[in-house]
Amino acid sequence: GQQLNQSPQSMFIQEGEDVSMNCTSSSIFNTWLWYKQDPGEGPVLLIALYKAGELTSNGRLTAQFGITRKDSFLNISASIPSDVGIYFCAGRVVVTNNDMRFGAGTRLTVKP
Amino acid sequence: DSGVTQTPKHLITATGQRVTLRCSPRSGDLSVYWYQQSLDQGLQFLIQYYNGEERAKGNILERFSAQQFPDLHSELNLSSLELGDSALYFCASSVSYFPINVNTEAFFGQGTRLTVV
Numbered sequence: 001g002q003q004l005n006q007s008p009q010s011m012f013i014q015e016g017e018d019v020s021m022n023c024t025s026s027s028i029f030n031t032w033l034w035y036k037q038d039p040g041e042g043p044v045l046l047i048a049l050y051k052a053g054e055l056t057s058n059g060r061l062t063a064q065f066g067i068t069r070k071d072s073f074l075n076i077s078a079s080i081p082s083d084v085g086i087y088f089c090a091g092r093v094v095v096t097n098n099d100m101r102f103g104a105g106t107r108l109t110v111k112p
Numbered sequence: 113d114s115g116v117t118q119t120p121k122h123l124i125t126a127t128g129q130r131v132t133l134r135c136s137p138r139s140g141d142l143s144v145y146w147y148q149q150s151l152d153q154g155l156q157f158l159i160q161y162y163n164g165e166e167r168a169k170g171n172i173l174e175r176f177s178a179q180q181f182p183d184l185h186s187e188l189n190l191s192s193l194e195l196g197d198s199a200l201y202f203c204a205s206s207v208s209y210f211p212i213n214v215n216t217e218a219f220f221g222q223g224t225r226l227t228v229v
Contacts, residue, residue, distance in 0.1 A: 033217065042114065042202050042220030043155070050213070088155065092211075099168050102155035 003027075006089050006103025013079055014111050021087060021106040022073040029091030032065050032072035033100065037086045046087075047074070079110050115139065116221035118203050124227045130191040133224045137184055137205030143167070144186040145206075145218055146178055150199035161186055162209050193228045200225050 006023045013019060023032070031050055035043035047058050049065035049072060056063055063074045072091075076083055089103040115138035125131055137144050146158040148171075157170035161180035172178075175193075180186045190197060204218035211217045 031211070040222065042116075042204070042222050044114070044220070045214070045217050048211075048214040048217055090155075099157045099160070099170050101157075104154050 004089060004091055004101050004103040006106060008106055009104070010107040010109070012109045012111065015079060015081060017079055019076040019079055019083070019108060020073060021089075022071060023089035023091070023103045024071040025091060025101075026070065027091075027093065028069040029093055029101075030069070031092040032063070033090040033092070034061075034063050034072070034074045035088045035090060037088060037105075039085075043088060076108075079108075081110050081112055084108055084110050114219040114221060116203055116205050116219050118201075118221035118224050120224060121222065122225045122227075124229060125193060127193055127195060127228055129193050129228075130189065131193065131226065133188040133190070133201050133203075133226070135186045135188070135203030135205075135221060137186070137203075138207075138219055141205035141207050141219075142184065143206045143208065143218070144180055144184070145204040146172075146186070146188050147202040147204065147220075148199050149202060149223070150196075153199075155202075158188070167209070190226070195228050198226055198228045 033048045034046045037043045047063040052069045054065040060077045086105040088105045090100040117136040119134045142163045145160045149155045158172040160168040178188045200223045202223045204220045206218040208216040
């Protein structure tokens with residue numbers, strides 16, 4: 001099946017620093033999504049991207065859908081302690097259902 | 113709170129047993145999805161229902177089955193349980209048949225943690 005390679009696996013940063021993580025695939029996706037998961041909770045959608053080249057922001061978060069449709073990145077600016085969690089990318093090949101492929105996640109730790 | 117309710121939150125059972133996980137979607141949502149999250153496999157799509165009908169199937173084992181009832185709640189049945197079935201099982205729901213924009217993407221519940229001993 002379509003594999004998503006998400007990197008880095010984990011990040012330890014200082015409060016106020018910017019963060020960047022990305023996902024790549026050998027397959028083309030029609031939709032890219034970024035989720036955050038806190039302990040004991042389900043994933044929460046942060047940003048959804050539907051067109052190649054699309055750049056979308058949600059507060060301090062910015063994500064882009066790569067031109068080749070095989071990659072996406074998520075940036076978090078001026079990190080704060082509540083940004084701590086696991087961030088997942090997800091790609092969807094077929095737009096007529098919700099069969100998403102998820103990356104393995106990036107675990108973010110923010111030191112005050 | 114996403115509005116998607118899953119019960120129970122935790123379940124411990126023995127190998128070979130059968131369990132049923134329940135999901136109530138957000139009010140007005142017609143689509144329900146099930147996902148499995150395990151340490152070694154990550155989040156995997158299992159199955160989708162829309163208004164009572166199976167819509168898409170992912171990596172769902174034959175020992176697992178699901179259904180969506182007329183009141184739109186859904187149940188995931190796991191039988192002949194094995195140690196490797198221990199995982200978090202998430203239900204998600206969305207208003208539409210398929211997502212076309214951010215407002216029609218699915219919302220996830222808090223999950224059911226299944227431990228098979």
